Amino acid sequence: MPSTSKHSTSNSKSQTPRPDRKSEDSVCSHKSKSSTGTQNSQKSTSSDVSELTERTNIISEDLDGTIFLIEELLRKGKIDKESGYFFVNKHRTKWTGAMKDKYAMYKKCAKERLQSKRTFDVYKQEKCQNDPPVEFLQQLRKYAITWADNALLEVEGRSQFIDSYKRAYEGAEGFNKHLKEVIAVSNSAQKAITHANEIKKKIKEMEKELKE
Numbered sequence: 001m002p003s004t005s006k007h008s009t010s011n012s013k014s015q016t017p018r019p020d021r022k023s024e025d026s027v028c029s030h031k032s033k034s035s036t037g038t039q040n041s042q043k044s045t046s047s048d049v050s051e052l053t054e055r056t057n058i059i060s061e062d063l064d065g066t067i068f069l070i071e072e073l074l075r076k077g078k079i080d081k082e083s084g085y086f087f088v089n090k091h092r093t094k095w096t097g098a099m100k101d102k103y104a105m106y107k108k109c110a111k112e113r114l115q116s117k118r119t120f121d122v123y124k125q126e127k128c129q130n131d132p133p134v135e136f137l138q139q140l141r142k143y144a145i146t147w148a149d150n151a152l153l154e155v156e157g158r159s160q161f162i163d164s165y166k167r168a169y170e171g172a173e174g175f176n177k178h179l180k181e182v183i184a185v186s187n188s189a190q191k192a193i194t195h196a197n198e199i200k201k202k203i204k205e206m207e208k209e210l211k212e
Helices: 045-082 097-127 134-164 171-211
Strands: none
Touching (some): 045 134, 045 171, 097 134, 134 171
């Protein structure tokens, strides 16, 4: 279950995830602003840091909304199960083309989320052990944010799919299995955000020491 203690359902700001951050055609593409043109590549380090902080905050806000949706899915799923809403739909025989497309989309996001986490893990192991320099930590933080972004896009895709197509699964058991996957990916996004914030704190401490 995602950590939801700070995400009260009475918080109207957090009640609706923002799936329009990416278009459906580019839902899993993550091009940073600093890579879109020569003039942007000349941003100062301070500007880059501010951009990363802004991205982290946006991801965190979107994750808040998605966690609210997960809580609603848990509540609705219990009601639907009790009312016998689900039916067996083996082999996706009743899936529409739109359902198949959205399923393929979040599966693509899942692959990118796993790849971005691997990139983070490998870089951390190879470059950020034993007192790494600030620039290595800055790169590691970028990888953490990319991982968080990919995880958020996946959990948004999964949660929206399950909310829209609750009859797409092999009965209540299939629905519950998918819901557990949504929660697991949400936890992955939260973990990535935690890493990004911890790295940011470490960088600030190192920069402070250098000034003293």
